[in-house]
Amino acid sequence: MPGRVLVGLLLLLALTACSPQQQPPDQGLGQPITSIDDLASMVQERAGGCGDVQTGTPQEFRQFVGTLFADMYQPYVTEWATCSVSADFPRVGLVLFKDFKEFQASWRDAMAAGRVSDGPQFSFGNGYAVTQGYLGTAKLGLFYLRCNYNDPKVHQIPADVEGCVFANPQHRTH
Template sequence: MRPRCLLPAILLTLTACSADPPPPHGSAALSPPMASTTTLAAWVGERTGACRDVTTPSREDFARFIGPQWTTLYQPFVAEWATCSVPPNFPKVGLLVFRDGRFPEFQAHWREAMASGRVNDGPAFGFGNGFAVTQGFLATSRLGLYYLRCHYDDPQVHRIPADVEGCVFANPEHHH
């Protein structure tokens, strides 16, 4: 290689190697992914010291647990769900794993439900990478998960852009 061509090649190589990767965003930035409620229950247990009495209730139990309005919003996107207890304050915690690749679609579905007036706030679940945990305080404070909020702009709350336009993952318990 000629000397005057060598310098641009070296600079290009150094620039490509030294550039930091872009920070993660969307659900990939929230937590490790969870592919099953068994894995999720083990992760909750590791983080809280308890996730006892894991059960896998029926779809009908799911509807009774979260209520009819939220059932129609969640059920098409949920692959598995289970419950466990995290004593002393949380006798029944819901653990939801979204169908593979459907979590962004759920976010868009939720945003549309808010825009149409079917719901008036973000879901009270704490969200991770492809999963959700009920009991908002447990999820955000002890597990470090995030609420899903659309059309939300509170500069005091740690936010990560969601996978869909107009929504963010927000954690008021997050300490910078």
């Protein structure tokens, strides 16, 4: 009898160890990046370029993304800069967030109120974003933020707020 219990316990442990565990959203997006230098280095490493890094002011951010998006993003941005990745992406915004969960909720609420009609065109990592969505999803492995989104063929990670996910259509699951 003790032998059967031991075998059963070992089998249970083996099955549990092999089961995929759901990662919390902030871990599902990878390691956080908390400095512009680290974000520029990551872009350089994965995309092959991120030269002429220039930090920007809140006023320059407003000019870069437009008034509507600046009003929605700026309360949650700690720092931002631009760099040149390639001829196809001559000026890419690099954005660091504070209160990333609150930003997600703000975006979801703006969609529900009809102020915006789609997810932001930025692509997101853990606490940061780049302003060229395609570059971010295709070359950097980042994700779009989508709310009320359901496409089972697209790789998704739960966002920090109800009703939203981080989705990367470049990594199809089927």
